[in-house]
Amino acid sequence: MRLSGKRAILPALAAFAAVLALAAPASAVTQSQAESTFRSAGITWSSSGGCTDPANSTCTSFAGLRQASVDGAVTLKRASACALNITGGTETGHAGGTYSHANGYKLDFTHTTCLTNWVHGTYTYIGLRGDGAPMYEAGSGNVYADEGNHWDVTYYTCGC
Numbered sequence: 001m002r003l004s005g006k007r008a009i010l011p012a013l014a015a016f017a018a019v020l021a022l023a024a025p026a027s028a029v030t031q032s033q034a035e036s037t038f039r040s041a042g043i044t045w046s047s048s049g050g051c052t053d054p055a056n057s058t059c060t061s062f063a064g065l066r067q068a069s070v071d072g073a074v075t076l077k078r079a080s081a082c083a084l085n086i087t088g089g090t091e092t093g094h095a096g097g098t099y100s101h102a103n104g105y106k107l108d109f110t111h112t113t114c115l116t117n118w119v120h121g122t123y124t125y126i127g128l129r130g131d132g133a134p135m136y137e138a139g140s141g142n143v144y145a146d147e148g149n150h151w152d153v154t155y156y157t158c159g160c
Helices: 006-022 031-041 067-080 113-122
Strands: 085-088 106-110 124-128 134-137 143-146 150-154
Touching: 031 067, 067 106, 067 113, 067 150, 085 150, 113 143, 113 150
Parallel strands: none
Antiparallel strands: 085 106, 106 150, 124 134, 134 143, 143 150
């Protein structure tokens, strides 16, 4: 018996939905995995406390950072050719929310002329954030917010 029309599509859609339901969430990395990747890409990091403890707001932690955020920073480094220094990761002290530092979606980068020129010249200005920070959106959908002394970047994807 041959199925036709909508009846043939339904089993295929059901199988596809089952695969999607089993897909793992975006993977998180360890501090050492992120450091190794960043070091290999020529990306530096610093903290006022000189530490990596995620429970200390003066540290810069990468524990629990999403792989897409790590890859996004590396893509930004390669595409912009700017020196990048990370000053904020998953440590406590940042605003909450689904797409937050704590959930591994955000990184803060030192404000440099090179990075600012790259963002302004490459991405689309999309308006002011609720706190007044100007926001720019990359073609990938990632958002760069200029917080004055640093760039607050939300990585939805691994593109820059």
